[in-house]
């Protein structure tokens with residue numbers, strides 16, 4: 001029997017999910033909902049499906065097996081609770097919700113209703129990251145000494161949806177939205193968890209009116225006491241998405257869009273990065289495995305990422321380092 005799917009939100013990222021659904025056999029795309037009538041109807045027409053302006057009406061009428069929630073962050077909780085209460089499995093875009101407390105509400109509701117939840121942490125499906133993880137796991141690089149992660153992206157360009165610039169709706173700025181990717185990527189690549197954080201964030205003062213941070217450097221330590229820096233800037237600069245892992249016996253550099261490079265003394269040398277299927281296809285396949293009980297839900301893990309982001313904001317506000325487990 002095929003898995004019927006509805007998509008909630010017809011914005012930028014929904015297009016990737018819609019494409020992935022069509023690529024996977026055994027799925028049936030039913031409908032899309034967006035409270036922007038024009039968007040809902042355009043995306044529906046383009047995909048040959050029904051369009052709704054109310055996701056609640058869509059779920060009640062279509063009774064899908066799975067919903068994919070691609071809404072602004074402040075709506076993740078309410079849409080997840082509604083969907084779970086109607087018996088739908090959920091693929092929820094990252095970040096899971098605005099706060100740990102909201103994540104807990106979602107986790108309880110999903111459990112009570114016996115439905116499966118997966119949060120869309122796409123870093124696990126990018127070919128460069130998969131290649132780097134495999135390389136690290138299969139080569140003797142000696143002890144991991146440190147990690148430096150840099151992400152520069154024009155965060156305040158005019159085509160960014162406005163809700164990203166309101167803390168009430170987005171939960172934060174570049175660290176809530178993209179920092180969660182770096183935190184997730186580093187923990188996953190190194191099979192570790194962060195235990196300590198000290199953050200220094202910057203809020204725009206001149207270029208745009210917003211109450212979210214636009215850049216910062218965060219110092220973290222893993223549970224194995226490995227020091228890590230994550231530096232992010234949404235201001236003018238050269239787009240960069242780079243993670244460097246420094247071991248006793250060499251270095252590994254992962255650059256999204258460029259490749260994976262290793263160094264055992266001398267220059268960096270490129271490692272072959274295979275052409276893998278679309279990350280959103282791989283992600284949806286994992287969601288299907290989660291529904292079938294072949295893969296564990298990542299809900300608790302996704303909540304732990306929100307705890308780290310909460311600690312980043314708290315550390316910056318209090319100008320002191322924090323032990324994450326104590327929060």
Ligand SMILES: NC(=O)c1ccc[n+]([C@@H]2O[C@H](COP(=O)([O-])OP(=O)(O)OC[C@H]3O[C@@H](n4cnc5c(N)ncnc54)[C@H](O)[C@@H]3O)[C@@H](O)[C@H]2O)c1
Nearest residue numbers: 009010011012013014034035036070071072093094122161
């Ligand atoms: N995994 C990734 O790599 C990745 C990349 C980009 C965005 N995202 C995440 O995807 C989510 C959506 O981001 P986006 O960039 O697509 O934003 P977006 O603003 O383009 O899309 C959100 C859509 O939700 C609609 N919407 C708002 N309120 C609604 C409501 N009450 N009912 C129905 N529709 C409503 C908006 O009209 C909009 O079309 C966010 O959680 C974001 O962090 C993930």
